[in-house]
Every structure is written in structure tokens, then in C-alpha cells.
Amino acid sequence: MNTIYILWLRQLKRYFRSRSRILGSLGQPLLYLVAMGFGFGPIFQKAGAGNYIQFLVPGIIAMSILFTALFSGVEIIWDKQFGFLKETLVAPVPRFEIMIGRTLGGATVSTLQGVIVLVVSTFIGFKISSLSMLSVVLLFMFLIAVLFAALGTVIASLLDDMQEFQLIMNFLVMPLFFLSGALFPLSGLPTALSAVASIDLLSYGVDGLRGSLLGISHFGLHIDLLVLTITTLILFTIGSYLFSKIKI
Amino acid sequence: MENNIIEVKNLTKKFKDLTAVDNISFNVKKGEIFAFLGPNGAGKSTTIKILTTLLPPTNGEIEIDGANPVTQQDKVRHSFGIVFQDPSLDDELTAYENLEFHGVLYKVPNPIRKQRIEELLRFVELWDRRNNLVKVFSGGMKRRLEIARGLLHHPKIFFLDEPTLGLDPQTRNHIWNYISNLNKKENITVFFTTHYMEEADKVAQKVAIIDHGKIIAQGNPAELKAQTKTKTLEEAFLALTGEKIRDEDAGSQDFLRQGRRMWHR
Numbered sequence A: 001m002n003t004i005y006i007l008w009l010r011q012l013k014r015y016f017r018s019r020s021r022i023l024g025s026l027g028q029p030l031l032y033l034v035a036m037g038f039g040f041g042p043i044f045q046k047a048g049a050g051n052y053i054q055f056l057v058p059g060i061i062a063m064s065i066l067f068t069a070l071f072s073g074v075e076i077i078w079d080k081q082f083g084f085l086k087e088t089l090v091a092p093v094p095r096f097e098i099m100i101g102r103t104l105g106g107a108t109v110s111t112l113q114g115v116i117v118l119v120v121s122t123f124i125g126f127k128i129s130s131l132s133m134l135s136v137v138l139l140f141m142f143l144i145a146v147l148f149a150a151l152g153t154v155i156a157s158l159l160d161d162m163q164e165f166q167l168i169m170n171f172l173v174m175p176l177f178f179l180s181g182a183l184f185p186l187s188g189l190p191t192a193l194s195a196v197a198s199i200d201l202l203s204y205g206v207d208g209l210r211g212s213l214l215g216i217s218h219f220g221l222h223i224d225l226l227v228l229t230i231t232t233l234i235l236f237t238i239g240s241y242l243f244s245k246i247k248i
Numbered sequence B: 001m002e003n004n005i006i007e008v009k010n011l012t013k014k015f016k017d018l019t020a021v022d023n024i025s026f027n028v029k030k031g032e033i034f035a036f037l038g039p040n041g042a043g044k045s046t047t048i049k050i051l052t053t054l055l056p057p058t059n060g061e062i063e064i065d066g067a068n069p070v071t072q073q074d075k076v077r078h079s080f081g082i083v084f085q086d087p088s089l090d091d092e093l094t095a096y097e098n099l100e101f102h103g104v105l106y107k108v109p110n111p112i113r114k115q116r117i118e119e120l121l122r123f124v125e126l127w128d129r130r131n132n133l134v135k136v137f138s139g140g141m142k143r144r145l146e147i148a149r150g151l152l153h154h155p156k157i158f159f160l161d162e163p164t165l166g167l168d169p170q171t172r173n174h175i176w177n178y179i180s181n182l183n184k185k186e187n188i189t190v191f192f193t194t195h196y197m198e199e200a201d202k203v204a205q206k207v208a209i210i211d212h213g214k215i216i217a218q219g220n221p222a223e224l225k226a227q228t229k230t231k232t233l234e235e236a237f238l239a240l241t242g243e244k245i246r247d248e249d250a251g252s253q254d255f256l257r258q259g260r261r262m263w264h265r
């Protein structure tokens, strides 16, 4: 057993032990799916855009991964406040390894969350267009998860207490979600909104999922993959740097 | 000096314009029990954080078991165990898992790790509770678990920052028994802080008193009492540091401390 593994394992244990967290993080995607999916479905259909549930599911999967992953990164603030972070920081291990273990743990949990939402969606009528793409679907889920777990680490390294958490939710997470094309198609948008959507990293995640699950993609799967990989590496590097500078 | 395990020379730590630690020097001998005493905000925890690589010093030279905490962090980190002033356990893990986590981080290999965890959990009388989540533990149980954890990797130096904060007399007594035993049995060096002077009087072989970031007296408890012509270490402490209450920035444990201070007077 090594450092990365034990930190990864800790994230998993914490997740599975908190039943309220699992239920909470499943409840929200389901609410969106049912309320929006069935609510807007008829209009979407009339506009000739096809089945809204089909369109919405990849967006909601991306959303649930975004929330869980970002939260797992931001959890560092909790560890700071409840003191456990000190225990890891005085240990004779490179902080880089701590960061990798934590991030991979958070990403694993979030990917799992995405898979659960996908499975549940099939019960309300979602159809995967090609099963052979499932490994690509998983890859995209994992990339989104690592990306936002790393972003969470960056944020947590910069903030000191949980009060600022609400601020992050309102000014970062919600815009990331609403502007990403999770809920609406990116083609034919007003220029300004379209520009914003194309700098929203979640857009590429949603697009990648939609591309691999349904075979329709706005940017193209290669672009999605490229953008997500590069930004994940960048954020991961920034995150490890900031994490290595954390002082108690 | 060969047999000094901690050497601190002219250590200073500034936070912006506040000098928390002001040019202090002291040595701790191998196997010694050393009490670092001082009023609230004197700079005790800051000094410990510097010695244990958590904070960089502004100035001064430090050697921990022959290594420099600024440039040889890993070496220093291997050499000590620590109980922080504030809690530092993972509440969502069990007692056993907290120790396991520590053992893996400190690369204690497996058959030995299991054995050592059991030995220490029995030592602090938590073996029966090993599979309980830490969040259901009382303050005293958590403290004992932190002590077990700090010892898991056989450190040469054990730092304890107010290990008995907020504990009842029975538990405090218990904890000092463990620590004295350990010191005798394994010759582990103990560096601790406390606000209970009678604890320091009983267990410490050497005492340093710090006030406003400066060390104002050092010696064994008998010497300090003689120097101030007092009968107890508490009286000596008050004679040296004055009766005025400190109003330095409140730390996280401030409420506890306020309560305790009123109780004491």
C-alpha cells in the first residue's frame, strides 16, 4: 500500500459512509431529469429537435459529476478546518502524491456517480445509441471528474473557510452548469452566449458525453478530448503547486 | 552538541508586523522531557510548527535530530511524532483506519504495522473500540488515539501541544502516565506544552518559559522555583510572567480556554 492508494481509499470510504451525500447527490440530477426532461419534452419535440430526455441525460450526467468532483476538491477546506490536513502535511511524503491520491479518489467517486445517473436514466427511457462506445463514455466521465476535482483543489487552496463555499456555488458552479449546453443545444445560439459556452470547460465534457452516448456532437469528439485533457493537465499542475504551498 | 536532539539558535518568526517568536534559543537533550510553558499567545504553537516543518522560520538555526527542518523536511518528518493543539483525526474513519492511514503514510511495512497498531491501541485502551468511527469518541478518547497515532512510526521525538486540553483529571493523569512510561521504556524525547503547571512540575525534567515570543527563564522546575523564591511551578510561572491576562488573538480553542481560566481562578 502506498500514499496515493491510501488517500484514494479514504475518499471512497468517506463517500460510501455518507448515505445522505449519496442520496443528495442523486436526488438533484433525478429532479432535473424528470422535471425538465418531461416538462420541456413536448416543446423540444414540436421544435423538431427530437427527444429531450435523450438530449438532456448527458448534460445531467455531466452536472452530477461536476458537483461531486468539485465538492471532493473543495473538501480540503473541511480538512483544514477540522484539522486532519495537518496530519497529512507533516507526514514524510511528497505533497504531490497526496494531491494525486485525493484527486483520483474524488474523481473515482464522481465517475461512479455519473455511471449511477446513466443507469437510472435508462429506466426512464434513455437509450444509448451504441454500446461499443461505452469505454469512451467512461473516459469522458473520468476526464470531467479529474478536471473539476483539480479545480476544487485549486479553489480550496486559495480559500480559508466554508463560508466562501456558497459564493463558489453561486458564481462558479451554477454558471458552469447553466452555460455549458447541458440543457440546450449549442448550435444557433446568440453569438455572445455561444462564445461564453465555448470557454466553459463543462461544455466540452457535455459535448463529449453526448457524442459518445448519442453520436451527435457540436465541437467534435477529438476537440472535446483535446480540450479536456489539456485543461485537466494544466489545472492539475496549478492545483498541485498551490496544494504544496498550503500553510496551516 | 552530540547529545542534544533539538537545537534552536536565535529563532525568530514574524507574521507581517507581529513578532510571534522573538530570537529564542534552547536545547533539548536526547531522552529528556521538556516543557515549553507560556501564557496564551506567547508563541508556543508557532515554535512547534516551525520545529515540525509546518512553518518556515523568519530567522535562526534549527536542528532536529541533526537535520534542518527547512532544507531536510523529509528527514525531520521521519524523526518526530506530534499531537497538535487542535484535533486532527478523520472523524469519518474508524480508530483503526486512522492509525492505518498514518502507518501507510510513514511507510511502516505491513506485518509490523498491524502488530504496532494493535499494541498501541491496547496501550491507550482503545483496542475494543477500534472499529468505531472517531466521530462517536469522547474528547479524551480522541486525544488518546492521537497519542497512539503519533507514536506509530517509532519517532525519536514526541511533540505534544497541550495534549491534556479540556480533559478530566483522570484522563490527564492517565495520559501523563503513558508518556512517562514511554520516555523511560523507549528513551523517547518529549517536548510538550501545557497550561497546567502541576503537570509540568511533575513530569518535566527541564522547563522553558516563553512570554511575548521571548524565553524569559529556563531550567529544571526546582531551579525556577528557587530563582523566584516560590513553592510551586504555578507560582514561579506567575512571578515570571505577571498576573495580567493576555488578549492576543483568539485561537480556535479560545472558548475552552476562557472557560477553563475562569474555573481556575
Ligand SMILES: Nc1ncnc2c1ncn2[C@@H]1O[C@H](COP(=O)(O)OP(=O)(O)OP(=O)(O)O)[C@@H](O)[C@H]1O
Binding pocket: A248, B015, B018, B020, B038, B039, B040, B041, B042, B043, B044, B045, B046, B047, B085, B248, B249, B250, B251
Ligand atoms: N498564521 C498566523 N498569522 C498571523 N499571526 C499568527 C499566526 N499564527 C499565530 N499567530 C500569532 O502569533 C502569536 C503566537 O501564537 P501561538 O499560537 O504560537 O501562541 P501559543 O503560545 O501557542 O498560545 P496558546 O497557549 O493560546 O495556544 C499570537 O499572537 C497569534 O495571534
Ligand SMILES: [Mg+2]
Binding pocket: B044, B045, B046, B085, B161
Ligand atoms: Mg498554542
